[in-house]
Amino acid sequence: MSIRALPLYATIAIFLLAYLICYIQFPAMLSTRVIGNLLTDNAYLGIVAVGMTVVIVSGGIDLSVGSVIAFAGVFIAVILRDTGLHPLVVFAMLLLITTAFGAAMGGMIHLLAMPPFIVTLAGMFLARGAGYMLSIDSVPIADPFYQMMQRAYFVMPGRGRLTLLGMIMIAAVILGMIVLHRTRFGTNVYALGGDATAARLMGVAVGRTTVAVYAFSGFMAGLAGIVFSVYTSAGYPLATVGVELSAIAAVVIGGTLLTGGSGYMFGTLIGVLTMGLIQTYIVFDGSLSSWWTKIAIGALLLMFILLQKGLLRLRVSQ
Amino acid sequence: MKGVFRRVAPQLFTLSAVIVLVSMFFPSFWQIVYVNDRLVGIPIDIVKRGAPVALLAIGMTLVIATRGIDLSVGAVMAICGASAAWSIDQGFGIWAALGIAGAAGLICGLWNGLLVAVFGIQPIVATLILMVAGRGVAQLITGGTILTFDNEAFAYLGSGTFLGVPVPAVIWVLTGIFFGLLVRRTALGLLVESIGVNLRASTLTGINSRVLLIAVYMGSGFCAALAGIIATADIRGADANNAGLWLELDAILAVVIGGNSLLGGRFSILASLLGAMIIQTINTGILLAGFPSEYNLVIKAVLVIIILVLQSPRLLPQFAVLWSRRRTSPQTKTLRAAMTEDRP
Numbered sequence: 323m324s325i326r327a328l329p330l331y332a333t334i335a336i337f338l339l340a341y342l343i344c345y346i347q348f349p350a351m352l353s354t355r356v357i358g359n360l361l362t363d364n365a366y367l368g369i370v371a372v373g374m375t376v377v378i379v380s381g382g383i384d385l386s387v388g389s390v391i392a393f394a395g396v397f398i399a400v401i402l403r404d405t406g407l408h409p410l411v412v413f414a415m416l417l418l419i420t421t422a423f424g425a426a427m428g429g430m431i432h433l434l435a436m437p438p439f440i441v442t443l444a445g446m447f448l449a450r451g452a453g454y455m456l457s458i459d460s461v462p463i464a465d466p467f468y469q470m471m472q473r474a475y476f477v478m479p480g481r482g483r484l485t486l487l488g489m490i491m492i493a494a495v496i497l498g499m500i501v502l503h504r505t506r507f508g509t510n511v512y513a514l515g516g517d518a519t520a521a522r523l524m525g526v527a528v529g530r531t532t533v534a535v536y537a538f539s540g541f542m543a544g545l546a547g548i549v550f551s552v553y554t555s556a557g558y559p560l561a562t563v564g565v566e567l568s569a570i571a572a573v574v575i576g577g578t579l580l581t582g583g584s585g586y587m588f589g590t591l592i593g594v595l596t597m598g599l600i601q602t603y604i605v606f607d608g609s610l611s612s613w614w615t616k617i618a619i620g621a622l623l624l625m626f627i628l629l630q631k632g633l634l635r636l637r638v639s640q
Numbered sequence: 641m642k643g644v645f646r647r648v649a650p651q652l653f654t655l656s657a658v659i660v661l662v663s664m665f666f667p668s669f670w671q672i673v674y675v676n677d678r679l680v681g682i683p684i685d686i687v688k689r690g691a692p693v694a695l696l697a698i699g700m701t702l703v704i705a706t707r708g709i710d711l712s713v714g715a716v717m718a719i720c721g722a723s724a725a726w727s728i729d730q731g732f733g734i735w736a737a738l739g740i741a742g743a744a745g746l747i748c749g750l751w752n753g754l755l756v757a758v759f760g761i762q763p764i765v766a767t768l769i770l771m772v773a774g775r776g777v778a779q780l781i782t783g784g785t786i787l788t789f790d791n792e793a794f795a796y797l798g799s800g801t802f803l804g805v806p807v808p809a810v811i812w813v814l815t816g817i818f819f820g821l822l823v824r825r826t827a828l829g830l831l832v833e834s835i836g837v838n839l840r841a842s843t844l845t846g847i848n849s850r851v852l853l854i855a856v857y858m859g860s861g862f863c864a865a866l867a868g869i870i871a872t873a874d875i876r877g878a879d880a881n882n883a884g885l886w887l888e889l890d891a892i893l894a895v896v897i898g899g900n901s902l903l904g905g906r907f908s909i910l911a912s913l914l915g916a917m918i919i920q921t922i923n924t925g926i927l928l929a930g931f932p933s934e935y936n937l938v939i940k941a942v943l944v945i946i947i948l949v950l951q952s953p954r955l956l957p958q959f960a961v962l963w964s965r966r967r968t969s970p971q972t973k974t975l976r977a978a979m980t981e982d983r984p
Contacts, residue, residue: 383764385889436948437902439709439764443889444944451937458934571772580765613779613880620773627761627769 328633329577330589333626337596344599348606354482356602358475361488364598366391366550367568368491368591371576372498373542374569375590379502380535381515381582382438386427386445387543388565390420392558393453394547399461399557409467417544423449424540428533442536446566453559460558463551471552487549494545499587501538511535515582571619572597575626596622644910651898651914654947658918662925669928678801682924684809690920691808692717692867692884694913696891697898698812698819699860701912704895706856707836707904708756708763713891715774716748716864717884721872722781728789737794742865748774749861753854771888778880788877798873808870812913815866819859820909829907832856836904894919897947918947 344351361368370387377384394416401412427445431438474486502508510531513521522528551557570580576593578585600618604610663669672681696713703710724741728734748770755766800807823829834842835849843849867887872878898915900907922943926936 430945434949439902440893440896440948443893444941444948446889447937447941447944451935451939451941454934454936455938567768567772570768574765574768580762611779611784613776613784616776617773617780620769620776623765623769623772624755627765628759631759631761 326584327586329626329630330586330592332629332633333575333577333589333592333596336625337592337599340596340599344603344606348603351602351606354478354480356482358478358482358484358488360595360598360602361491362483362485362553363601364594365485365487365491366546366553366562367565367572367597368594369494369549370543370546370565371569371572371590371594372494372587373539373546374566375498375573375576375578375585375587376502376508376511377438377535377539378570378573378578378580379515379582379585380511380531381518382431382532382535383442383570383580384424384427384536384539384543385439385442385566386423386449387539387546387569388562388567389446389449389453390423390540390543391547391550391562391565392560393449393456394420394544395551395554395557395561396453396456396461396559397557398548398551399463400456402463402465403461409465413548416548417541420544420547421537421541424543425533425537427540428536431536432529432532438536450559456559457557458559460556462556464555468552468555472555487553490545490549494542495587495591498542498590502587507531507534512583515584517583568597571623575622577626577630579630644908647899647908648911648914650950651911651918654897655914655918655921658921658925658943662921662928665925665929674804677804678806679804682928684806686917686920686924687809687812688806689924690916691806691812691870692887693890693894693919694812694916695815695863695867695870696860696887697894697912697916698816698909699863700888700891700895701898701900701907701909702819702823702832702856703763703860704892704900704902705832705836705904705907706853707839708853708857709767709892709902710752710857710860711764711767711888712748712752712770712774713860713864713867714884714886714888715771715778716745716861717868717871717887718778718878718880719748719774719781720744720865720868721883722778722787722878722880724794724869724872725787725789725878726781728791728794729787734791734793738869741869742862745861745863745865745868746858747861748864749858750854752861753857756857757850757853775880778878778883782878782880784880786877786879790876794873795876796873798870798875808874811866811870815863816909816913819863823909828852833905833907836907890919891916893944897944 341351350356370391374384374387397416397419398409398412401407401415402409423445427441430436431441471486475483478484502511510521510526513524513526514528514531518528550562554561572593573585573590574580574593575596576585576589576591578589597619600622601615604612604615659669666682669682672679672684674680700710700713720741723744724737727737727740732740752767752770755761755769756763797807797811802810823832831842831847831852834847835852839849864884868884871883894915895912896902896915897918898908898911898913900912922940923936926939927933931939
């Protein structure tokens with residue numbers, strides 16, 4: 323058992339423990355219905371967190387994703403309303419736009435030697451502003467294809483529904499695992515996050531990797547936008563404010579170091595599910611106010627960071 | 641003095657350029673009139689509306705100079721505003737309210753500082769915790785509602801005037817001068833810069849970097865408390881959800897536009913304050929110019945990108961080359977002329 327993976331095991335253990343506590347209090351929590359809803363409700367967050375994991379492992383940060391999701395929703399809704407294009411064509415156009423947008427941010431980060439924080443902050447303004455320019459109102463989507471996608475699900479034993487959205491999220495996580503853990507690009511990302519100078523000296527194409535990292539995050543944000551628009555059947559430029567922070571929090575809870583160079587894609591999935599679990603618990607309880615979600619997530623973040631810090635110290639002393 | 645001017649020259653130039661741009665769309669920009677014991681005009685409005693970001697930028701400059709970042713200031717604003725409104729609601733009076741809000745800001749800063757300096761957590765993560773949880777805490781204080789209050793003395797801090805100047809503007813200017821003197825008339829500024837350049841070396845030379853780091857984060861928390869008090873007094877109510885929302889990003893932007901490196905080291909509070917005014921002039925200018933409000937963010941983003949590109953560390957040396965070429969000595973000019981003549 324490698325010590326590097328300890329945060330991942332700790333994350334999984336805490337998730338299972340939290341689920342056990344919830345189960346003892348509310349036995350209904352362990353039904354496939356709750357699990358199915360957990361996947362569906364957090365699908366967009368999970369997808370965007372996959373992109374964020376790659377960015378954070380590379381030592382960067384992407385603040386633009388929440389705005390990109392909102393832009394995606396408005397873009398799809400407006401195009402579907404004004405033209406007769408098939409949703410799948412619109413999806414392809416959108417993914418192209420968001421991927422190019424991410425790549426442009428990556429290019430700026432590399433060429434201008436600007437901190438990712440600032441460049442993606444400007445990107446956050448730009449994407450949300452672009453959403454506003456398309457429409458300042460919430461635009462409903464009434465495409466028959468959308469209704470079909472919303473109704474697409476498998477019935478799991480126990481009558482829980484594994485929806486299309488949940489399946490897309492799981493597919494995105496698997497894709498992320500392959501990209502990050504099984505490709506040369508993924509290895510380059512780890513090298514870049516570990517030490518950019520050393521990576522360059524070892525022959526990693528730093529510029530190309532940086533551009534690809536942010537392009538991947540842009541693609542995932544676009545995909546999350548599609549999922550979110552199916553989930554809500556509308557596009558609204560004020561939607562998903564602050565999702566980038568939830569995504570970052572999920573990645574950190576999932577055991578990825580914000581300094582870059584270390585982390586697992588699977589941990590991010592657990593991080594997203596842990597955050598979803600807190601919300602589900604608060605809904606089940608019924609008497610807790612919604613702000614306890616924020617405080618609980620903050621406390622979880624603190625716990626994980628201190629845990630990682632302790633493990634890191636353990637590794638150094640060995 | 642000359643050194644200070646040279647340092648802030650790019651920001652002054654940017655600010656003038658933005659003002660000229662706004663004046664073109666809105667010619668009566670400079671009209672300032674004195675009515676009802678207060679100055680009224682667009683520049684006055686800009687220095688008033690820019691107060692929260694300017695205050696946050698003061699603390700943020702110091703934090704960024706230590707190679708840190710403080711994401712929690714917006715949430716701290718909400719906490720401090722909520723505690724001030726709560727104390728007034730309980731009938732403690734204005735001084736107690738101010739004291740409690742200030743103390744709340746200092747405690748938040750202490751929390752961040754402890755996480756960074758003692759536990760050695762990366763500043764961006766350490767302050768992310770309070771950023772996420774802080775709004776929950778503020779909602780806990782207000783009980784999930786917008787706590788309104790009726791207290792003229794407290795409302796004066798947000799909407800009153802002092803000698804015709806809006807009080808928020810007076811507060812941020814005084815705070816800026818206070819922090820400026822504190823770091824430049826003592827060695828503190830130098831020590832903060834040295835921590836930002838090399839924490840380990842500074843510690844080894846005998847700087848008590850742990851205490852200094854905590855003090856810097858507490859300073860940032862205190863500035864956030866002032867900003868929170870102004871925001872709360874301005875609307876006469878504490879809105880835990882929206883007070884200071886995303887202002888941490890504007891504050892960081894102000895510091896970066898002020899030419900301070902996110903990698904720590906040398907800093908200028910004056911330049912950051914100019915950065916805050918640049919941002920506010922852009923915000924106000926877009927509204928004045930009569931663009932539909934949905935264009936605001938795009939225009940702001942484009943202007944910010946232009947400013948950042950112009951100040952980019954990669955491009956700056958090339959501008960310097962261009963600049964020196966323009967002011968070349970006569971010898972080089974003749975030399976260059978001779979060289980070009982030789983060409984076929």
